Amino acid sequence: MVGTFVAVPEHAPDFDPFVHAADRDDITVVLDPVAETMGGGFCVLRGGHTLVVLAPRLDAAERREALTHELVHGERGGGADRSGSPPTWAAVVARDEVAVNRVVAERLVPPGRLRRVVEELLTERDGVDIAAVAAAFEVSPPIAELALLALRHADGVRARSERGRPTRPGRR
Amino acid sequence: MGRTQQEMAEAAGVSLATWRLLETAGRDRYQDLTTSGVIKSLGWSLDAFDRLLAGDVPARALLEPDPVDDTPSDAVPAGLARTWKELRPSERDRVQGYIDGLFASRTH
Numbered sequence: 001m002v003g004t005f006v007a008v009p010e011h012a013p014d015f016d017p018f019v020h021a022a023d024r025d026d027i028t029v030v031l032d033p034v035a036e037t038m039g040g041g042f043c044v045l046r047g048g049h050t051l052v053v054l055a056p057r058l059d060a061a062e063r064r065e066a067l068t069h070e071l072v073h074g075e076r077g078g079g080a081d082r083s084g085s086p087p088t089w090a091a092v093v094a095r096d097e098v099a100v101n102r103v104v105a106e107r108l109v110p111p112g113r114l115r116r117v118v119e120e121l122l123t124e125r126d127g128v129d130i131a132a133v134a135a136a137f138e139v140s141p142p143i144a145e146l147a148l149l150a151l152r153h154a155d156g157v158r159a160r161s162e163r164g165r166p167t168r169p170g171r172r
Numbered sequence: 173m174g175r176t177q178q179e180m181a182e183a184a185g186v187s188l189a190t191w192r193l194l195e196t197a198g199r200d201r202y203q204d205l206t207t208s209g210v211i212k213s214l215g216w217s218l219d220a221f222d223r224l225l226a227g228d229v230p231a232r233a234l235l236e237p238d239p240v241d242d243t244p245s246d247a248v249p250a251g252l253a254r255t256w257k258e259l260r261p262s263e264r265d266r267v268q269g270y271i272d273g274l275f276a277s278r279t280h
Binding site: 032037039040042046047049069081082083084085092098 | 208212213250251253266271275
């Protein structure tokens with residue numbers, strides 16, 4: 001469970017968090033209105049078991065994204081939030097949330113499919129907007145934006161390496 | 173590992189500068205939160221650092237999962253859109269009571 005950071009292959013099938021959770025004995029997913037208290041969902045680890053609670057009002061797409069988010073938290077050993085932490089710790093928690101959402105974006109918006117969708121959108125329209133990508137993958141706009149940023153970054157790195165220029169110092 | 177230093181630093185919850193220090197053994201000691209984040213990001217067992225320093229075989233120290241509960245005692249639920257700190261005391265009690273009840277029912 002700890003640190004299982006699964007990289008999704010470019011042409012991986014669609015990630016279904018419900019199938020993933022159902023395959024694991026150490027993950028329990030529950031629908032309960034108590035999840036509203038924490039904004040629609042939460043995850044907690046105890047005794048090596050991950051409990052994810054989701055709000056029943058979430059629609060199918062929202063549940064898929066929320067469950068993926070909470071599962072990634074579980075894989076990373078739980079959230080960064082700690083009781084009794086100083087106010088400045090909020091920045092660490094926020095950074096952890098961004099890191100989690102990057103993984104969520106990678107799983108729900110696979111780069112290979114995203115590249116094809118972007119090419120289709122560029123053929124049909126003048127440009128690519130976040131809302132269109134979000135609709136195509138049934139994810140929230142912030143996740144679509146993270147996926148597009150990751151694709152742009154990956155293509156930028158590829159373009160630099162194809163031109164024979166080294167990537168930024170310190171990068172592997 | 174196929175991941176950049178920036179990605180590894182983010183996965184560990186530390187700054188890029190700290191990650192680089194770790195890679196180059198730039199310090200003799202690190203804060204517990206730093207080592208625990210690094211251990212989690214690498215998928216090592218929780219006591220890997222201690223076991224390595226004690227002379228354990230690296231393969232065994234790094235790969236064997238810790239059989240006991242590795243959840244920090246001060247860990248709080250990770251919320252989708254609200255953090256634990258944002259909850260009122262009554263809301264915390266409600267969530268904590270729900271969690272305790274659910275885990276208690278699992279063990280019975």
